[in-house]
Amino acid sequence: xxLFAILGSIVVMAWQASLQAYAVDxxxxxxxxxxxxxxxxxLAAPGFLAFRASLDAPDALVTRxxxxxxxxxxxxxxxDAAAFFNPTKVPSPDLHALxxxxxxxxxxxxxxxxxxxxxxxVSTRRHRLMAPWLWMGAAxxxxxxxxxxxxxxxxxxxxxxxxxxxxxxxxxxxxVFDRISHPFRFVTGVSLCAALLAAHGxxxxxxxxxxxxxxxxTLLVALLVVLETHxxxxxVLPIPSGNARIPTAYAVMKADPVDGAVLDLPMTVPNLERxxxxxxxxxxxxxxxxxxxxxxxxxxxxxxxxxxxxxxxxTRARSLPPQIPQLDLVVAGRTLSRQGYRYVVLHEAxxxxxxxxxxxxxxxxxxxxxxxxxxxxLRVWVLPRLGxxxxxxxxxxxxx
Numbered sequence: 368x369x370l371f372a373i374l375g376s377i378v379v380m381a382w383q384a385s386l387q388a389y390a391v392d393x394x395x396x397x398x399x400x401x402x403x404x405x406x407x408x409x410l411a412a413p414g415f416l417a418f419r420a421s422l423d424a425p426d427a428l429v430t431r432x433x434x435x436x437x438x439x440x441x442x443x444x445x446x447d448a449a450a451f452f453n454p455t456k457v458p459s460p461d462l463h464a465l466x467x468x469x470x471x472x473x474x475x476x477x478x479x480x481x482x483x484x485x486x487x488x489v490s491t492r493r494h495r496l497m498a499p500w501l502w503m504g505a506a507x508x509x510x511x512x513x514x515x516x517x518x519x520x521x522x523x524x525x526x527x528x529x530x531x532x533x534x535x536x537x538x539x540x541x542x543v544f545d546r547i548s549h550p551f552r553f554v555t556g557v558s559l560c561a562a563l564l565a566a567h568g569x570x571x572x573x574x575x576x577x578x579x580x581x582x583x584x585t586l587l588v589a590l591l592v593v594l595e596t597h598x599x600x601x602x603v604l605p606i607p608s609g610n611a612r613i614p615t616a617y618a619v620m621k622a623d624p625v626d627g628a629v630l631d632l633p634m635t636v637p638n639l640e641r642x643x644x645x646x647x648x649x650x651x652x653x654x655x656x657x658x659x660x661x662x663x664x665x666x667x668x669x670x671x672x673x674x675x676x677x678x679x680x681x682t683r684a685r686s687l688p689p690q691i692p693q694l695d696l697v698v699a700g701r702t703l704s705r706q707g708y709r710y711v712v713l714h715e716a717x718x719x720x721x722x723x724x725x726x727x728x729x730x731x732x733x734x735x736x737x738x739x740x741x742x743x744x745l746r747v748w749v750l751p752r753l754g755x756x757x758x759x760x761x762x763x764x765x766x767x
Contacts, residue, residue, distance in 0.1 A: 370543060371556055374510070378503045386498070422546070429659045431546055439548045440538075444472075446513040446551040447520055451476050454599030459520050468637055474511070474554040475600040479591045480561045483568030491571050500560040507556030509533045514550070609643075613650040614743035620651040620710055625752055627709020628654040632726065633680045633718050634667065640717075653709065666706060672699035672733060676726060685721045687728060700733040704750045713737070715744040 383391055421427060443466070447459040451474055462468040487497060515522055515529035523530045537544040569588060573581045597604050620629065629651060631644040641657055648655050656664045667673040675696065703711075711730060715723050727746060730737060734748040 368555075371507075371553070374506065375503050375556060378506045379499045382499050382502045387495075427658070431548075433545070436545070436548045440514055440550070444513070444549045444551065445517050445520075446472075446474065446511055448512055448516060448518045450474050451508070451554075451557070452478070452481075454478065454595065456598070456601055458601035468639065470639055471601050471603065472551055473600060473602045474551050474557075475602070476554075476557060476561050477592065477595055477600070479588065479595055480565040483566075483572070483588070484561055484564035485568070487564050487568035487571060491567060497564055497567055500563045504557050504560030504564070507553045507560065510537075511551055511553030511557060514538060611646070613647055614740060614745055616712065616738075616740045616743060616745050616747050617647050617651040619747075620653060623709070625709060626653075626707075627750065627752075628656065628707050629710045629712060630656065630667075630673075630703070630708050632676060632711065632713045634663065634673070634677055635680045636717060654707070670699050670702055671695045672703065675729065679722060679725050679729070680718065682722075684725075687725050691729075693732070696729070696733050700750070704752070708750050709752075711737075711748040711750065713746045713748075715746060 422429065422431060443460075443462070445460050450459045450472075453459070454475070458471050458473065460472065462470050462472070488501070491497070510533060512532045512534065514532060514535040516532055517523070534544075534550050538547070539545075569585070573584060576584055596602055629644075629648070631647070634641075638659070642659060644655055644657055645659070656667060663677075667677075671692070675691075711734070713723070713726055713730070718726065727737065730746075730748050734750060737746040737748040739746050
């Protein structure tokens, strides 16, 4: 949003300098802006530097590998220019159909707002008041299109090459822009400008009405906006929400003096749903193997116990196999201890009942009976400390 504010300010100043330079005391403006920038820099620099350091840290929550960002821009986080104006409940791109993701990209501006904006531009003489918002909306619209023009889910390719957009220039030139992997978020500025222009149009429309009709016209416009959002936009109504309460089990983990990481199950839930495990980390403060954009960590794919759990999450079998490699699983469980894990947490609400029973049976057999938290539908297994695991291994092998 700081980037949006800077971009909007530049657009307004460019408009002012080109069309109303006579109305501004530029020397005074420069002095005031310099002072404001200095104060803002002093206040924001510590937090900004810490934020940048966290992005570049080896254990960063959000990784920004340049290749990953670029692949996301052109294959996943596509901005369909037609989606700004096409009234439909099916988003474009439809990430659920393409990748099985629940993320819905909503950039539909709405024809009610656009119609009122056009009415303002056509019917009102005071264009000077609206011009900055028109310019700003056009600039944000251009940047929201992403690096290349995409219409109807397909890239426009005159002469067999993608048509570049202004976003691509800044993405290549500025260090902040190369962190942006979701250009469609620039629709925030488009929506703001469309709303302000629509307000001008509605005001002009109300001036032509009698006192009794103004309230009725305003109510009608509001109902049209709600109806259009409900029927013509991919947006979901009522607005989705989630329970931010953190289960009590994580407070118990925080109080545990023994260090160690937390492995939440199931592991194969989609990335956006798995992010709830990171939210729980805000309470227990222990390491977790998940980052926002990371795939399944390699050590979990190589561990016999966790790979077995992954297969249980994916299978349709109603019961465990008649024979399981018990010794291998016990050794794999102790490997998790040596790798620094302290807790395994099963979120029972995220798996079907028959899979839940299989996972509990498997984990009880490796770590002993887990502790149930019925009010949160959690089951927690405490892994032995590294020293305990070494002692157990020595006892099993007969080594004194």
